[in-house]
Structure formats: C-alpha cells, structure tokens
Amino acid sequence: MSVLVFADNSEGKFKKTAFEVTSYGKKVAEQAQTNLVVLTINGNDVSELSNYGAEKILKINDEKLINFNAKAYADAIKQAAEKENADIIIIDSNINSLYLAPILAVKLEAGYTSNVVALPSSLNPFTVKRKTFSTKAFNFTEIKTAKKLISLSKNSYGLVENSVKDNEEEFSPSLNDDDFNVTSTSIDKTKGKVTIADADIIVSGGRGLKGPENWGMIEDLAEVLGAATACSKPVSDLGWRPHSEHVGQTGKPVASNLYIAIGISGAIQHLAGVNAAKVKVVINTDPEAPFFKAADYGIIGDAFDVVPKLTEKLKEFKSNQ
Numbered sequence: 001m002s003v004l005v006f007a008d009n010s011e012g013k014f015k016k017t018a019f020e021v022t023s024y025g026k027k028v029a030e031q032a033q034t035n036l037v038v039l040t041i042n043g044n045d046v047s048e049l050s051n052y053g054a055e056k057i058l059k060i061n062d063e064k065l066i067n068f069n070a071k072a073y074a075d076a077i078k079q080a081a082e083k084e085n086a087d088i089i090i091i092d093s094n095i096n097s098l099y100l101a102p103i104l105a106v107k108l109e110a111g112y113t114s115n116v117v118a119l120p121s122s123l124n125p126f127t128v129k130r131k132t133f134s135t136k137a138f139n140f141t142e143i144k145t146a147k148k149l150i151s152l153s154k155n156s157y158g159l160v161e162n163s164v165k166d167n168e169e170e171f172s173p174s175l176n177d178d179d180f181n182v183t184s185t186s187i188d189k190t191k192g193k194v195t196i197a198d199a200d201i202i203v204s205g206g207r208g209l210k211g212p213e214n215w216g217m218i219e220d221l222a223e224v225l226g227a228a229t230a231c232s233k234p235v236s237d238l239g240w241r242p243h244s245e246h247v248g249q250t251g252k253p254v255a256s257n258l259y260i261a262i263g264i265s266g267a268i269q270h271l272a273g274v275n276a277a278k279v280k281v282v283i284n285t286d287p288e289a290p291f292f293k294a295a296d297y298g299i300i301g302d303a304f305d306v307v308p309k310l311t312e313k314l315k316e317f318k319s320n321q
C-alpha cells in the first residue's frame, strides 16, 4: 500500500498548496509506514515537489488534460491509485477539487471527507479532524472504506521541507472519449494580480469606504504589504469592485495569514468566508461592529484617517529595514 497525493498546478506552475499537500502526504505516509507517490498532470518543474518529500513523482503529460476536466482527471487519478496500490488518496481544497472529489470517490469506491485540517489522529480506524459550519466548528470523521479520499484545507498544515531524491516516472492513463463531451475551449484569467484564494495577505474594503473613488488607499496599503485586495458583497454588487474580489458565503472563502477588514461590518455571511484566515485585523468607526468579536486586533477609527497613516508607517518601517 502507498499514499497518493495529487499535486495540482495552474498552467503548469505548482502553487504553495501543491507543496503543502505533498508535505502533508509525506507525514501521512510516515505514519502509515509506507511510501508517498505524487501525481502531476502537465506540471512544469515537477522536481520541486521532491523538496517536500515526494519520493516518487508520477508525471502525466497529455494535451487532452491541459484544461481541468473533472471526469478525466478523476479517471487518471483512479488509475494512478490502482497502479501504486494506494489506499489513502489526498488532494487539496481548491475550486476544482469540489468537482473532482465526488467523482473520484465514486470511481475509487472510497469514503471521502473534505476540509481536513490536521494529520489523521488514528489510522485504524482512519480518523481525521475537519472544519465544518463555515469554520465555526471542527469535527472528527471516521472513514471506514478500504480506500480513503481526503481533501486538505488550504493553509492548515503548512510547508515542511524534506528533501528527497528526485525520482520521476512517466505515466499514461487510458482516457475515455466520453469524458470529453463537455470541454473548456478557452480560459480567461485575471493576470498580474495575486488572487484572493492564494494570497497570504488580504486588504479588504466594505461599504464604509463610501465609493469606488476611495479605493486608492486600499490599493496603496495592499501594495506596501504585497497583498491582494478584496471586498464585501455589497461593494461588488454596487460595481465598485469586480466580483472576483467578493469574499464570503456567496463569494470566495479565503485562508490568508492576515486579513485586514476596513469598513466592513462583519455580517455572518461575510465572516463565513474569512473564518479560516489566521489573523484578522478590523478597522471600523463603530465599536459595536460585529467584526470586532471575530478580530484578533481591532482599531476603532475612521478608515480615511487610519489607513493612510498605517500605509505611511509601513513604508517607513520597510525603508528602514
């Protein structure tokens, strides 16, 4: 038996999540006293994965799989799991895995649990801690099937460097034409910006900023911090900011290390998307704003006064380094 990790990439480039899921898989393999195999599909620089414990890297290079296709990817991962005799299959929690995981679980006849945040607390019975109710609670889930499929929540385990010998092998799964009845013909992505799903630091603005003309100070703060910009739902509904920046229950969930919320009240639907952020800083004029209850640090003050001063201080701090 082995542990199989699927390390996803974006246009061939591995993101931090691929290294995180590999680090996690390596530790699970150690717990199970077995080997880790990492599967890649059309990835560049796959050897980077061996810095995080990938003892064996299976490489699929196939033009048909350039764009994500849940059915075909599930087929390929299933065949890799069979080839490597893997009982524990681990993927990350990106948007694609929401489509991929259920199909893969059916194909593998595996029990599946999502949003896992820690190493298995037991291998027999196989028990993992996962977040639930929009990260308001945790539960321990037991998977009783022979094969187990889990998705690791982003930023929950971190990167663990563990350099092993680069051992790569080509793999060509047999693909089923029926899986390509619906295909993406082109993808337009926002270019040149850190997306909120991947950002380590996020500066987010709400309706308290009064209008789109005031976003300059949000962008200035984001620039000095190397952060992505985000917003609350009304801000994107009003067209002040693009929908790709909308955070929350009906927007994107974030798992950044730092989330700075400026002029955002902290409605439950917004908090649902930011609960997984590690440190939350709130700037709001209203001391009763609900966001303060969820915050690690809070500044009661006018954003138009506080934010430019904060940006100036950060610039000063950086120039003295």
Ligand SMILES: Cc1cc2nc3c(=O)[nH]c(=O)nc-3n(C[C@H](O)[C@H](O)[C@H](O)COP(=O)(O)OP(=O)(O)OC[C@H]3O[C@@H](n4cnc5c(N)ncnc54)[C@H](O)[C@@H]3O)c2cc1C
Residues within 6 Å of the ligand: 205, 206, 207, 208, 209, 231, 232, 233, 234, 235, 246, 247, 248, 249, 250, 251, 262, 263, 264, 265, 266, 267, 268, 269, 270, 273, 283, 284, 285, 286, 289, 301, 302, 303, 304
């Ligand atoms: C089904 C459903 C789904 C929803 N999904 C989402 C979602 O995914 N994401 C989301 O964000 N919302 C969502 N909402 C909307 C949510 O309920 C709130 O209405 C919304 O989050 C409020 O946005 P806001 O905090 O920017 O605005 P407001 O509620 O208007 O709050 C503005 C805040 O700015 C503060 N403020 C004002 N002036 C200043 C100043 N000068 N300096 C500093 N602070 C100032 C105020 O004190 C206030 O706290 C959803 C609602 C429903 C019903």
